[in-house]
Amino acid sequence: MEQKKHTSGDGQSMWGGRFGGGPSAIMQEINESISFDRRLYREDIAGSKAHSDMLAKQGIITAEDRDAIHKGLDQVEREIEAGHMTFDPALEDIHMHVESRLRELVGDAGARLHTGRSRNDQVATDFRLWSRKAIDELDTAYTALINATLDQAEKYADAVMPGFTHLQTAQPVTLGHHLMAYYEMFSRDRSRLQDCRKRLNENPLGAAALAGTSFPLDRHMTSDALGFDRPMANSLDAVSARDFAIELLSVMSIGSVHLSRFADEIVLWATSAFNFLELSDGFSTGSSIMPQKRNPDAAELIRAKVGRIMGAQNGLMVVMKGLPLAYSKDMQEDKEPVFKAVDDFALCLAAMTGMMEDLKPNTKAMHHAAGQGFSTATDIADWLVRVLGLPFRDAHHVTGAIVKEAETRNVYLSDLPLDAMQAVEPRITESIYDVLSVEASVNSRTSFGGTSPENVKNAVNAAREALKESN
Numbered sequence: 001m002e003q004k005k006h007t008s009g010d011g012q013s014m015w016g017g018r019f020g021g022g023p024s025a026i027m028q029e030i031n032e033s034i035s036f037d038r039r040l041y042r043e044d045i046a047g048s049k050a051h052s053d054m055l056a057k058q059g060i061i062t063a064e065d066r067d068a069i070h071k072g073l074d075q076v077e078r079e080i081e082a083g084h085m086t087f088d089p090a091l092e093d094i095h096m097h098v099e100s101r102l103r104e105l106v107g108d109a110g111a112r113l114h115t116g117r118s119r120n121d122q123v124a125t126d127f128r129l130w131s132r133k134a135i136d137e138l139d140t141a142y143t144a145l146i147n148a149t150l151d152q153a154e155k156y157a158d159a160v161m162p163g164f165t166h167l168q169t170a171q172p173v174t175l176g177h178h179l180m181a182y183y184e185m186f187s188r189d190r191s192r193l194q195d196c197r198k199r200l201n202e203n204p205l206g207a208a209a210l211a212g213t214s215f216p217l218d219r220h221m222t223s224d225a226l227g228f229d230r231p232m233a234n235s236l237d238a239v240s241a242r243d244f245a246i247e248l249l250s251v252m253s254i255g256s257v258h259l260s261r262f263a264d265e266i267v268l269w270a271t272s273a274f275n276f277l278e279l280s281d282g283f284s285t286g287s288s289i290m291p292q293k294r295n296p297d298a299a300e301l302i303r304a305k306v307g308r309i310m311g312a313q314n315g316l317m318v319v320m321k322g323l324p325l326a327y328s329k330d331m332q333e334d335k336e337p338v339f340k341a342v343d344d345f346a347l348c349l350a351a352m353t354g355m356m357e358d359l360k361p362n363t364k365a366m367h368h369a370a371g372q373g374f375s376t377a378t379d380i381a382d383w384l385v386r387v388l389g390l391p392f393r394d395a396h397h398v399t400g401a402i403v404k405e406a407e408t409r410n411v412y413l414s415d416l417p418l419d420a421m422q423a424v425e426p427r428i429t430e431s432i433y434d435v436l437s438v439e440a441s442v443n444s445r446t447s448f449g450g451t452s453p454e455n456v457k458n459a460v461n462a463a464r465e466a467l468k469e470s471n
Contacts, residue, residue, distance in 0.1 A: 031329075032089040036336045040094050041080050043129035045073045047122060047205060048098065050225035052113055054218050060116065065109040072106040073098070094126075095119050116215040117208055120239040120327045124204035127335060129226065131248055134342045135197045138252075141349040142190040146183060146467060148356040153179040154460045158453035160438045161276070161366035162375060169373030172438040175361055177451040180459050182262050187463070189255035190470075196251050200244035203228035207238035210326035240326040242316065245338050249313035252345045256306040259352050263299040266355060270296050275365045280358035283351065298355060302348045309345055312337035370438045374403045374413055379435040379444065388427050398425045 023031065049070055056066035076098055079085050091097050096119075103110035157176035162169045203226060206212070206219040212235045219231035232238035269276035270284075283298040319333050377399050384395035401424045406416045414436040421428045434440060445451045 028089050031092060033093045033332050033335070034087045034089060034091065034097060036339060037094045037123075038080075038087060038097075039339060040123075040126040040130055040335075041077070041098065043126040043133075044094050044098050044122070045077050046129065047125045047222075047226065048073055048102075048113055050222045051117060051205060053225060054221045055112075055115060057221065058216050058218055060215055060217075061109075061112050065112055068106040068109040069102065069113050072102045072110055075105055076101050093119070093123070095122050116213045116217050117205060118210075118239070120209050121204045121207040121235075124207075124239055124241070125226070127338075128200050128202075128204065128228075128244060131200055131244060131338070132197060132227075135193050135200075135248065138342070138346060138349065139190060139193055141346060141353070142186060142193070143467065143471065145349055145353040145356065146186050146190070146463075148353050149179055149183045149186060150460050150463055150467075152356060152359050153177075153183065153456060156361060156363070157456040157460070158442075159361065159363045159366060160370045160442055161361075162370045162372065163451070169369070169375050171378055172370040172375050172441045173445075173451040174442055174453055174456055175363070175366065176453065176456040176460075177442075180456060180463070182258065183459075183463055185258040185261075186255075187466070189251065189258060192251040192254065194470075196244070196247045198229075199247065201227075201229045203231045204238035204241075206231060207235035210236055210239055236326045240323070240331070242320055242331060242334050245334055246313065246316055246320065249309065249316060249338060249341055252341055253306070253310045253313050256302075256309045256345060256348060259348050260303045260306045262352065263302040266299040267296045267303070269361075270294075270299075274369075275362055276369070277362060278360045280355070280360060282358060283355045298351045302351055305344045305348055309341045312341040367438065371412060371414075374406060376413055376436050376438065376441045377403050379441050380413065380432065382444075383432050383435050384425070384428075387429075387431070388425070 052061065052066045052069045055061040056063050076085075079101070085097065085101065087097060091100055099110065099113065102113065153176040155176075156179070157174060159175040160172050161175050161178065163171050163173035163178070203219060203223040205222050205226070206217045223229070223231045232241075266277070266279075268274055270279050279294050279296055284294050284296055315337050316334055319330050323330055380402060381392065381395040381399040384390045384398055385392050388395075390398065402416065402421055403413070405420050405424065406413050409416065409420070414433065418428070418430055418432075421432065435444065442451050442453065446455060449455070
């Protein structure tokens with residue numbers, strides 16, 4: 001349905017009464033936001049319905065006007081969803097488009113809708129509603145990622161692999177334990193999202209331009225209707241606060257860092273040098289010239305998108321850092337980076353979930369690598385403390401000498417002859433070999449949070465219970 005050029009209904013722009021002439025083409029271009037804030041149309045219509053219901057209840061508009069407004073808003077929503085709305089930069093934003101079309105449909109009743117509100121509190125309300133919905137959708141995506149992570153951690157609870165510090169082989173761990181470290185990160189990320197939702201879930205509507213209004217609004221009524229916990233307590237803060245958007249970007253920045261860390265490990269593990277996993281066809285690509293290649297492009301792109309998300313956070317903080325109260329047009333620059341960051345982050349979560357579900361580890365290669373680099377040296381030190389009663393610093397020194405001897409002979413610690421160890425510490429007995437296998441090492445790490453397979457299985461069960469309670 002082609003619409004005519006939208007005005008306020010009397011041939012003037014929405015704010016044209018003060019001006020004798022119209023804006024320049026350049027002014028229209030820099031001033032418009034409809035190119036991106038059209039995404040807020042559902043929230044804008046929901047807020048308008050709640051506002052008109054409240055106006056009618058308070059006797060500010062008639063019930064007949066309210067009914068006409070609701071009927072018209074339903075029609076506007078259908079037109080937008082069907083792609084029949086013509087978006088005109090001259091109308092600047094989604095609020096003017098909805099209101100202008102509403103007035104075309106229902107006449108003066110539509111013009112009464114804006115009583116007691118401003119675009120300042122209107123856009124703040126829309127943006128909070130949109131952000132809340134985005135958080136709920138991201139929460140669902142995190143739940144899927146966490147479930148996939150727990151499934152794989154349980155499956156590989158006893159699959160031995162090397163644990164690293166400084167990317168050097170340190171001690172044997174299990175793949176299940178390694179994955180549960182990411183569960184902890186993802187769980188905290190999800191918790192931060194939920195905390196962010198609590199803080200943003202306050203209602204700006206009714207704050208008007210900055211000072212409130214002389215109309216007897218019931219802001220608690222609109223808060224209840226829109227699912228907010230309460231109306232915002234200060235009208236200046238209500239129209240000018242964007243910390244909720246900065247916090248959402250911050251939460252996504254932290255979350256994207258965690259996704260990137262695992263993505264980077266996928267890239268490393270998929271190399272022939274590591275050979276720890278095989279990439280699935282669904283999340284890798286080939287080469288245009290090298291037919292043997294299988295490239296971890298999904299993981300690499302997750303790793304790269306951190307820059308976009310963190311950049312959006314920094315950009316919005318720079319926009320807000322010097323603004324005096326209350327509203328400034330600078331704040332129009334708040335939505336576009338948040339929209340894009342949410343899109344990017346949601347895509348990263350979906351891609352990581354898919355890769356986690358398709359994870360195909362090479363457990364033999366991982367097991368072999370776990371024994372490299374004298375990874376059970378700490379187990380020797382622990383044995384010396386536990387069995388011979390050596391102070392740990394002395395045991396550390398003795399173990400270092402044993403490792404040096406194994407390195408000189410180019411053998412594993414488990415293959416070093418007993419007499420070679422006794423040459424360093426005569427009291428060492430043959431029972432020391434009981435702790436030198438990678439399986440013995442991981443099985444011995446039973447302290448809370450340790451890598452033993454039993455610990456991993458218990459941690460998975462506890463995580464599943466926690467996930468149920470949080471939903």
